[in-house]
Amino acid sequence: MDVVITPSLYPLHRCKTIHLVRHAQGFHNVAGEKDHDAYMSEELFDANLTSFGWQQVDNLRKHVDSSGISQKVELVIVSPLTRTMQTAVGVFGGGGGGGDYAAGGNVPLMVENGGDSNRCAVSSLNCPPFLAVELCREHLGVHPCDRRRSITEYKPVFPAIDFSEIENDGDIWWKPDIREKDEEIAARGMEFLKWLWGRKEKEIAVVTHSGFLVNTLSAFGNDCHPYVKTEICKPFKNCELRSVVIVDKGMLGSSDSSTTNFAGKIPDGADLPSDAVK
Template identity: 55%
Template sequence: MDSSRGPSLYPLHRCKTLHIVGVEFMVDNLRKHVRSCGLIKKVDLVITSPLFRTMQTAVGVFGGEGYTDRMDAVPLMVANAGNSGRPAISSLDCPPIVAVELCREHLIESDEDVLWKANIRETKEELEARGTTFMNWLWMRKEKEIAIVTHSGFLFHALSAFGNDCHPLVKKEICKRFANCELRSMVIVDKSMSGSDASTTNYPGKIPPGPDLPSDVVGENNMKKDVPNSVFS
């Protein structure tokens, strides 16, 4: 059978679920969505680009509720951060949020940036390579459901390296540009068996000794064990 024409099976522990957000604005609407669909309770980790608007979106969408000085925790974001006019956001009851250079935008604007090169803009090939490095880094992490908040330009080039073994329409679905604050959930699969943890849900079972007898024969044999031999002699 040609497996490319039908569904494929992969062990669950060799997969990770990614919830990818292309950033601009409309944070409030997306925040309501991730709560109404239950996604906020599933995400183990949030990865964001280190640029301000992506961090602001990551905290606004996946952060805790409003912060007050009486809370026994520091705020994830202070009030009016970046002249946003938004209230402080609590760090309570939300997944960890980590800023990562690998998933930042391709246009580098400051010589203080780690990836900055004087008078040189990162090429398409370099951007795709960085995207592949980022996906490999994600795969090696222990978390199984990860939210990624980054720039649509980075995502367009980074995801273009994937889906070549899929139907063209699936490839298009993976690689198309993200709309304003769009969220897509995808699965990455370990086909090489690199960095995969043991399953937490599989059960090895046990095959009973002897031949695989029909159920009526098994029932008769069990009955003989429970009755004195003289009854069947």
């Protein structure tokens, strides 16, 4: 029997627009495509972006500028690994477009040559705030490329990124002998989305990882046409951006009020339908 799928309608103030971004190409991606066992190499610990990855960052920056996304985003959330933070500041940071971005502000988002990037400093002026969040990290455990550095090490490199949401200076989540299960990543992803819904911002960019995105999004789209389900759940390419809307259907944000709705009844009086007027 065919499933009847009809359009859905929700109050605007119970929706958030989320721009999901997978980080650009890192050195671990190049090595892992040649030999999957390379992911076990300690040399790929917290891998940086490649020069090609930085080209991808520049291309995505041009897109978010030309499409107007950069003017709408109120907050950039980023996984606290070098490759995601480099991608986030390169795409959504302040400064001019096209290539390297002059610092210009008192506190840069990334210092010059941050993470061996061979890039100019990235300004924190005229851009949204950046917040590092542990919940949106990559598949945890075993692979050194997914282990983060201490926050103490990151702060001098990414001075204007806010690390206040991260409780531990060192990485206590990554285990050398235990690989996180897919269902555990999915549960962490749902916890992240619930936390995200609690934020006041209505348009947010999230710069994260392939494994996190695939396992989190796999729970969605079951009430949609199969094509839409595929569109939601297909794997992300390096530096790919997809914009989605999350909806509060359970009154999680019941205290929120619309900033665009208008109650009418000015002047006060009954608003009767025309066929009720005698």
